[in-house]
Each structure stands twice: as structure tokens, then as C-alpha cells.
Amino acid sequence: MSEPSDAARPLIVAIDGPAGAGKTTVARRVAAALGLPLLDTGAIYRALALVAKRKGVDWSDAQALGALTQDFPIRFVPAPSPESPQGVFVGEEAVTKEIRSPEISEGASQVSAHPPVRDGLLDIQRALAAKGCVAEGRDMGTVVFPDAPHKFFLTAQPGARAQRRHAELVARKGPEAPSLDAVAEDLARRDARDSGREVAPLSQAADATALDSTRLSADEVVQAILDQVRAGAARA
Ligand code: DC
DSSP states (O other): OOOOOGGGSOOEEEEEOOTTSSHHHHHHHHHHHHTOOEEEHHHHHHHHHHHHHHHTOOTTOHHHHHHHTTTOOEEEEOOSSTTSOOEEEETTEEOTTGGGSHHHHHHHHHHTTSHHHHHHHHHHHHHHTTTOEEEEESSIIIIIOTTOSEEEEEEOOHHHHHHHHHHHHHHHHGGGSOOHHHHHHHHHHHHHHHHHOSSSOSOOOTTOEEEEOTTSOHHHHHHHHHHHHHHHHHHO
16 A cells, blocks of 8 residues: 555644744644644643643642543634634633633643643544644644644744733733743743653654744744745645
């Protein structure tokens, strides 16, 4: 049996990088431009952390968290426009807003370090990508979709990432948003955990294109990605 040709394979664009590098905005716009669904894998880890909290499962309990991933009923509902967030559902319940709190950010980083959690969510992520997608996370190009034809690693300097994350929180929470210093500390702690864990740490795939968004606008990053994806499609 021969391998399926590239033309027959679902198109997967993998975008990895640390928190606050602009992945979410960029991935959303790239997905809209290519007419592909957006697979926000951070949202899956966030939803798992939320469900664990509600069920009284500790974020350090690898086995119990692994059990929670079995048939985890996560679904995404496409956004009405590229600028608005897609809906994130666990079963019938929308958790779109609740999973974005600083507490759940920390929980997602903790639960995602456990091997039974990563293993348990692997097939779910691949099933959600069956028809192609723009996949955003930490290990898209390295572990979940190692054969993706287009891989990008989006970075930005820590100060720029903290400022962006802070601006997002101020836009959402107004005066109740944490201070810039608190956001910077939180990002540094999560980065260290996400990059230092033993299983599927945040790292750039050997065949990924690195893009530093510190001095690029989101539109410039989107354009660079689209140019590369379209050049690849033209060659295929
Ligand atoms: O991208 P995000 O901030 O929504 O991700 C939340 C956490 O989930 C992040 O701290 C690390 C983890 N994560 C992961 O380990 N692997 C992924 N593919 C996506 C997110």
C-alpha cells in the first residue's frame, strides 16, 4: 500500500509557542483565512483543569486526572467572526469564559505536566483534527502532529508577552485585572513548568519555522504564515 499523497491528507498547520506570544490571535486569523477549523489545545487542558476543580480532583493527582480524560466531552463551536473567540463546551455547558481565569491558567499548566493526561488527550486532539485544522499549543509540531506539513514556532520577548497578556486581562476584567508584575511572574512560572516538564515540553520542532512577534504585528505574522502555507500548496 502506498502512502496517501499530500493532496489527500487533511491540511494541518501547527503553531506552537509560549503563553502570550500571540498564538491565539494569529491561529484564529490563519484558520479563518484558510477556511479551516481552529484547534485550541490549551483550551482542552484548561477545560480539564476546570472539570477537575469542580469534581474535587487535585491538580497534582496524575492518575485521577488521567481517568478524567477518558471520553472527555470537549467540543468547539466556531466563532461568528475571526475576531471573536470560538465557543468551548464540555458536554452541553459553555465554559468559554470560565477557562480563561488566572487560576485555571495555572491549573492547566499543572495538569498538562502529567503523562496520563497528555496520553489521554492525544487521540481526542487527533480526532478533532481529522478534517484538517490550524492547531495551536505547545507540542503540536513535536508530538501530536509530527507529520504536519506546516509548522511554526511563535515567540516574543518575555516583557512583550507579559504586556500583551496584561492588556487582554485589563480588557476583560477592568480594574480587577492583576498587575503587570503579577502577570509577568505568572507567565515566567508557567513557561518554566511548560518547558521543563519531562513529557512533551514546549520546544521547537526541528522542521518548524521560528517567528519572533516582538516587533511584528499580528497581521504581519499571519501574512508570513499564509505565504509559507500557500507556497507549499502551490508546490504540491
Ligand atoms: O495556550 P494556553 O495558555 O491556553 O495553555 C494553557 C496551558 O496548557 C499551558 O500552560 C500549557 C498547557 N498546554 C500544553 O501543555 N500543551 C498544549 N498543546 C497546549 C497547552
